[in-house]
Amino acid sequence: MTDASLAARAVALDLVREVLRKSVPLDDAFDAHPDLGALEPRDRGFVRLLVSTVLRRLGQIDALIEGSLAKPGLPKAVVHDVLRLGTAQLVFLGTPAHAAVDTSVELAAARGAAPYKGLINAVLRRLSREGAELAKAQDAGRLNAPDWLWLAWRQAYGTARARGIVEAHLTEAPLDVTVKENPAAWAAPLEATPLPTGTLRRPAGGAITELPGFAEGAWWVQDLAASLPAKLMGDVRGKRVYDLCAAPGGKTAQLCAMGADVVAVDRSARRLERVKENLARLHLTAELLAADVATWDAGAPADAILLDAPCTATGAIRRHPDVQRLKQPDDVAKLARAQGRLLAHAVDLLKPGGTLVYCTCSIQPEEGEAQIDRLITRDDRVERVPVTPDELDGLAELINERGEVRSLPGMLADRGGIDGFFVARLRRLP
Missing domain, CATH: 3.40.50.150 (Vaccinia Virus protein VP39)
Known part of the structure; x- marks a missing residue:
């Protein structure tokens, strides 16, 4: 795996943490990241796509991860976020399994989570085999919408319109x-x-x-x-x-x-x-x-x-x-x-x-x-x-x-x- 591939995923990991752990808007976190400018335009585009996919499909991704664990819960936030990146690549972006899995394991080791490399490898190997079929069975729109927004939209516009809203959010806008x-x-x-x-x-x-x-x-x-x-x-x-x-x-x-x-x-x-x-x-x-x-x-x-x-x-x-x-x-x-x-x-x-x-x-x-x-x-x-x-x-x-x-x-x-x-x-x- 190239250094550029790992560097791009390291930036993506930082951005996921900024948004989900620190409540920083993605545009602000993206513009402020010190390592982004060193990436090639193609890698910057990949970072943006990867992080956006995690945020767009977060409900599905977390459900897939949870269903792949031998016992519920993850020991560290960084392990969870590495798994989110890996799952997004395997299930929704079509990244080759060896690239998604290997970079995720390397990334975990580089971020102080080396003891959990085996766990990450096992979960992602399983999702590389089963993830796509499992995702097809999910209620994607509902899973990815926070409960409070789904309930608010259903009350305001009815179930059919609310369903249309959450399903529209699954794809990138033109x-x-x-x-x-x-x-x-x-x-x-x-x-x-x-x-x-x-x-x-x-x-x-x-x-x-x-x-x-x-x-x-x-x-x-x-x-x-x-x-x-x-x-x-x-x-x-x-x-x-x-x-x-x-x-x-x-x-x-x-x-x-x-x-x-x-x-x-x-x-x-x-x-x-x-x-x-x-x-x-x-x-x-x-x-x-x-x-x-x-x-x-x-x-x-x-x-x-x-x-x-x-x-x-x-x-x-x-x-x-x-x-x-x-x-x-x-x-x-x-x-x-x-x-x-x-x-x-x-x-x-x-x-x-x-x-x-x-x-x-x-x-x-x-x-x-x-x-x-x-x-x-x-x-x-x-x-x-x-x-x-x-x-x-x-x-x-x-x-x-x-x-x-x-x-x-x-x-x-x-x-x-x-x-x-x-x-x-x-x-x-x-």
């Missing part, structure tokens, strides 16, 4: 891009399929920066669902638009490309730097401000506001499988309170007659529908402006009975699916 102008002309160069609202979709994988048009700033990565809020703002050419909680900046770019005079506000100066870099690549300009949106004094009201509020991100688990491992029920309540404060302040920042679009990438009703109900009940200055089917150009199934957009993983399955999102459009009354 790559969606928003093109600055003339998307039809970029479909062929990007080998992408045009979606009804103009988004271009191509299979996941590959180096994004190597794709045609990236360096020239012709497009940016943005899920179909995330592209909808800005599209529902109407004609914003020449209008003063506040993009609140703006990072990572996809919606900022959309609004700029639509001709708006954009002020993008986010409390994280670090994340705004990323927005600045993306806008520079795209040859777009906006005013960027680091401030707490909940208390920000704009100085002048906006013609329109887009509030993409911080949320649990449970609608983005296809893309970020660590979310279902990191979030807890208390996070929903905490973030819902913050969203309420942000919404109330956004109304204060809006001109009478102006449009406010509120969105989250959460599929928890407390962070979507309940927020709008509460706002309209408490504040008689606003009214709901329903979204109509013609505005979504063939995606009417995403509109709920209240005229809001409610997309769920599992919808549009025949076209590659969609992230979970909530979008409501409001007007401040004159």
